[in-house]
Amino acid sequence: xxxxxxxxxxxxxxxxxxxxxxxxxxxxxxxxxxxxxxxxxxxxxxxxxxxxxxxxxxxxxxxxxxxxxxxxxxxxxxxxxxxxxxxxxxxxxxxxxxxxxxxxxxxxxxxxxxxxxxxxxxxxxxxxxxxxxxxxxxxxxxxxxxxxxxxxxxxxxxxxxxxxxxxxxxxxxxxxxxxxxxxxxxxxxxxxxxxxxxxxxxxxxxxxxxxxxxxxxxxxxxxxxxxxxxxxxxxxxxxxxxxxxxxxxxxxxxxxxxxxxxxxxxxxxxxxxxxxxxxxxxxxxxxxxxxxxxxxxxxxxxxxxxxxxxxxxxxxxxxxxxxxxxxxxxxxxxxxxxxxxxxxxxxxxxxxxxxxxxxxxxxxxxxxxxxxxxxxxxxxxxxxxxxxxxxxxxxxxxxxxxxxxxxxxxxxxxxxxxxxxxxxxxxxxxxxxxxxxxxxxxxxxxxxxxxxxxxxxxxxxxxxxxxxxxxxxxxxxxxxxxxxxxxxxxxxxxxxxxxxxxxxxxxxxxxxxxxxxxxxxxxxxxxxxxxxxxxxxxxxxxxxxxxxxxxxxxxxxxxxxxxxxxxxxxxxxxxxxxxxxxxxxxxxxxxxxxxxxxxxxxxxxxxxxxxxxxxxxxxxxxxxxxxxxxxxxxxxxxxxxxxxxxxxxxxxxxxxx
Numbered sequence: 320x321x322x323x324x325x326x327x328x329x330x331x332x333x334x335x336x337x338x339x340x341x342x343x344x345x346x347x348x349x350x351x352x353x354x355x356x357x358x359x360x361x362x363x364x365x366x367x368x369x370x371x372x373x374x375x376x377x378x379x380x381x382x383x384x385x386x387x388x389x390x391x392x393x394x395x396x397x398x399x400x401x402x403x404x405x406x407x408x409x410x411x412x413x414x415x416x417x418x419x420x421x422x423x424x425x426x427x428x429x430x431x432x433x434x435x436x437x438x439x440x441x442x443x444x445x446x447x448x449x450x451x452x453x454x455x456x457x458x459x460x461x462x463x464x465x466x467x468x469x470x471x472x473x474x475x476x477x478x479x480x481x482x483x484x485x486x487x488x489x490x491x492x493x494x495x496x497x498x499x500x501x502x503x504x505x506x507x508x509x510x511x512x513x514x515x516x517x518x519x520x521x522x523x524x525x526x527x528x529x530x531x532x533x534x535x536x537x538x539x540x541x542x543x544x545x546x547x548x549x550x551x552x553x554x555x556x557x558x559x560x561x562x563x564x565x566x567x568x569x570x571x572x573x574x575x576x577x578x579x580x581x582x583x584x585x586x587x588x589x590x591x592x593x594x595x596x597x598x599x600x601x602x603x604x605x606x607x608x609x610x611x612x613x614x615x616x617x618x619x620x621x622x623x624x625x626x627x628x629x630x631x632x633x634x635x636x637x638x639x640x641x642x643x644x645x646x647x648x649x650x651x652x653x654x655x656x657x658x659x660x661x662x663x664x665x666x667x668x669x670x671x672x673x674x675x676x677x678x679x680x681x682x683x684x685x686x687x688x689x690x691x692x693x694x695x696x697x698x699x700x701x702x703x704x705x706x707x708x709x710x711x712x713x714x715x716x717x718x719x720x721x722x723x724x725x726x727x728x729x730x731x732x733x734x735x736x737x738x739x740x741x742x743x744x745x746x747x748x749x750x751x752x753x754x755x756x757x758x759x760x761x762x763x764x765x766x767x768x769x770x771x772x773x774x775x776x777x778x779x780x781x782x783x784x785x786x787x788x789x790x791x792x793x794x795x796x797x798x799x800x801x802x803x804x805x806x807x808x809x810x811x812x813x814x815x816x817x818x819x820x821x822x823x824x825x826x827x828x829x830x831x832x833x834x835x836x837x838x839x840x841x842x843x844x845x846x847x848x849x850x851x852x853x854x855x856x857x858x859x860x861x862x863x864x865x866x867x868x869x870x871x872x873x874x875x876x877x878x879x880x881x882x883x884x885x886x887x888x889x890x891x892x893x894x895x896x897x898x899x900x901x902x903x904x905x906x907x908x909x910x911x912x913x914x915x916x917x918x919x920x921x922x923x924x925x926x927x928x929x930x931x932x933x934x935x936x937x938x939x940x941x942x943x944x945x946x947x948x949x950x951x952x953x954x955x956x957x958x959x960x961x962x963x964x965x966x967x968x969x970x971x972x973x974x975x976x
Contacts, residue, residue, distance in 0.1 A: 334402045348382045351416065355379070378419055385412040414466070421470035546616040548594060549601035557615040557623065558675070564627050565668070565675045572631035572667035573682040574624040574639055576604065579660045579694040581620035588657070596620075596659065599650050607641040609634070623682070632667035632699075639663045639697045660695035662686055667699075684708045710756055714767045717753065722777060727751045727764070729784040730950035731802065733959070734921055734943045737931045742960055743941060744801040744835070747785050748950045749777075765807050775814045778806065782823035782834075788953050789829050797960045803835040803864055803885075808849070811838070817855035835862035835885065857882045867923075868909065886913050888939065890924025897933045910938030 359375040388408065397405050544556040552560070564571040578584075578600060585593035597620065604614045604622055613625040626635045643663065649656035664686025666678050681700040684707070689698040700708070721727055731745040749761040768777040785802045792800065806816045816836060824831045836856055856863050864885035888909060892902045906922075913920050922934050925944035934942060951959060 334399065345386075348386055352379055352382050355420075374419070374422065378416075381412075381416055381419060385416070388412070418466050421466040424470045424473065546601075549598055549616050551601050551605065551622070552613055552615040554615070554617050557613070557617065557625065560613050560625055561675045561679075564625055565673050565678060567627075567672075568670055569627055570629060570631035570667070570669050571673070571678065572626040572635040572665060573678055574626060574635045575664040575666075575679075575682040575686045576600070576622040576624075576642070577662045577686055577690070578620035579662055579690075584657070592657070596650060596657070600646065600659065600661070603645045604642060607638055607645055609638070612638065623679075626667075631669070632665075635665045635667055636697070636699065639665060643695075643697065662689040662694045663697040664689055665697065665699045681705075681708060684711070711763070711767065713753070713756055714759060714763060715771060718751075718764070718767050718771060719773060721751060721753075722768075722773065722780065727777075727780065728952065729781055729788070730952055731788060731956040732943060732950040733948040733956070734803075734941060735947045736940055737925070737935055737942045737947075738940060740947065742798065742800055744803060745788075745956060746803040746837070746943060747781060747788075747805070749781060749805075750950075761805070765805075769807065769809055769813070774807070774810050775819060778804075778810065778814075778816055778819050779823065782820050783827070784953075785834060786823050786827035786829045788956070789833055790827060791953060791957055792960065795957050795961050797957060799833065800960070801833050801835050801862065803837045805837045805866065808838055811849040811852045815852060815855065817852060817859050817861065820861060821859045831860035832862065835864050837864045837866040837887065839866050853881050864921075883916075883918050885919040885921060887943075888920065888922045890944075893922050893924045893930055893934065893944075894926075895930075897929045903933065903937060906934065906937045906939060914938060 355375055355378040359371040363371050389405075389412075392405055392408060544552060546553045561571075561573075578596065581593065581596065584596055597616070600620075600622065601614070601616060604624065608614050608624060609626075611627055615623045615625065617623055624635075624638060626638065628634075643661070646659050646661060649658050651657070664682045664684070666681035666685055668678055681704075684704060685698045685700040688704060689696050692698065698704075728750050730748045730750050732748060733742050734744045734746060735742055749764055751759045751764055753759050765774065765777070768774040781804055785804055789802060804820065810816055820834060820836065821831065823829075824834065853863065862884040863882065864887055865883060866887045867889040868886050886909060888906060892905055896902045896906065910920055919941065920939045921941040921943055922930075922939050923943050925931050925934065925942035925946050927946060931942055931946060934940075948959060
């Protein structure tokens with residue numbers, strides 16, 4: 320590396336020397352010809368006209384040749400590619416000129432009494448001028464001046480004059496001083512060039528370092544503001560842009576995207592495929608955004624686009640439509656096409672300041688509505704959703720205190736054999752009468768508990784109420800029935816419902832076989848995700864029921880993949896079943912598969928004898944609904960049950976039905 324640096328410095332120095340030599344070339348040639356002409360004129364007057372003419376002609380010819388050849392070399396850019404070669408040519412031309420000039424003292428008998436003074440003056444003058452003009456590269460001056468000075472000194476000594484020896488010594492001293500000055504000048508020139516080179520190199524290094532620092536800072540800034548997997552803006556950048564947009568007077572809209580069933584894709588196809596899906600969705604999202612839109616990956620499979628300016632509501636809807644259409648193109652994954660879909664929620668604000676969290680929460684509410692409505696669709700936050708949103712916030716705000724103060728309670732709705740009205744069990748239904756909002760539906764309570772990380776505490780409360788109810792039934796001498804407890808599929812991945820119920824039964828001394836855990840059909844979409852929890856449910860002795868069967872996304876074949884005790888047919892298929900042929904076929908299919916597998920079947924929402932009769936004919940013998948009994952508080956349910964006749968054991972009655 321040092322050798323390369325030394326070579327580089329030598330080349331730079333040679334270029335500087337060549338440049339300095341070229342700056343004086345034209346002046347040197349012109350002055351050389353002018354002085355030669357004056358010398359020839361003086362020699363002509365001394366009677367040496369013919370020889371002087373030939374000498375002048377040779378001098379002018381050499382100057383022209385020197386100029387032409389150097390011009391040729393410069394045209395070939397030899398001063399840049401090989402400056403040392405140019406300096407050598409200049410030196411050889413200077414030597415030729417010096418030899419030509421040295422002919423004057425030796426060949427013209429110039430040191431006669433009449434001519435000696437001006438010849439010495441001119442010879443010394445041209446030599447001095449040559450040395451001074453070539454201080455950057457003194458070899459050129461030496462090549463010209465050495466022959467001239469030495470021929471002059473020889474001429475002086477050979478003149479035979481008494482003063483010749485002293486004059487020649489002075490000439491030698493002058494020559495030495497001139498040459499020494501030239502050498503010292505070259506050293507100064509080289510030192511100045513090296514200093515300039517090092518200063519330039521240092522400046523360039525500092526500039527390069529500054530550029531690298533700036534590039535590093537830009538890279539770090541990009542990393543801090545961009546998602547590493549997709550290259551989209553990240554959550555941090557979103558907060559900055561969203562805060563500025565929401566505090567301005569312009570319109571702003573949030574378009575929130577969530578890949579449908581991405582966890583299933585990740586678990587079944589692998590994380591590499593999951594990353595490819597994330598990248599593909601990001602590419603599609605970026606392609607459908609307008610120039611002023613900001614696409615963001617918030618994390619996981621969640622994306623958002625910030626839309627600003629005029630008509631943000633229409634532009635946001637149009638963007639969602641473009642995206643939904645573009646994402647329909649199947650993605651190749653492991654050689655197989657993978658069809659994607661996204662749920663989309665939109666919240667738009669026409670203008671004026673708005674809290675970022677408020678607008679985001681609205682978009683999030685719209686997104687969850689899209690998921691609740693079956694996914695693969697777009698929902699816009701509207702006035703009706705706003706009322707629900709306000710209710711949700713009120714529930715979220717008041718639920719922790721209500722749960723802590725015991726303001727929630729559990730009611731029990733009977734399940735019966737429809738032919739005999741024998742009671743086989745109850746379903747525990749959560750109730751909360753809010754002082755302002757009124758009666759809160761159980762799904763809203765559970766969803767709020769999940770959002771607030773209170774679902775385990777809520778389930779523990781329900782479990783205690785159920786155990787107390789079973790103990791109270793036993794104390795009243797009621798038949799040994801079973802009670803069903805609803806568990807959201809989302810809870811299976813948050814905590815262990817089986818563990819919570821086991822602890823409650825152990826504390827109360829209740830047989831776990833008298834509690835049935837109801838989960839909705841969504842849990843069957845991919846049973847592997849909750850296999851461990853389902854195994855624990857069976858291991859601890861709890862019964863397992865699938866609630867709202869028929870409205871989810873699983874197939875009847877999934878009934879064979881897990882250990883089930885009961886299938887509950889959703890009320891939407893029970894209503895008007897007497898006149899709805901399609902619902903009749905669905906119920907018949909369910910019973911045809913479930914009964915041979917030993918699963919009990921309960922129809923929900925039975926409200927008329929006609930519906931009960933059709934259900935019995937289709938193979939469904941057990942029902943739950945207002946026809947048999949409404950949800951009742953514990954004391955009323957006990958009184959209702961003990962007033963009934965013929966109560967039988969739940970397990971035998973259910974299987975017999």
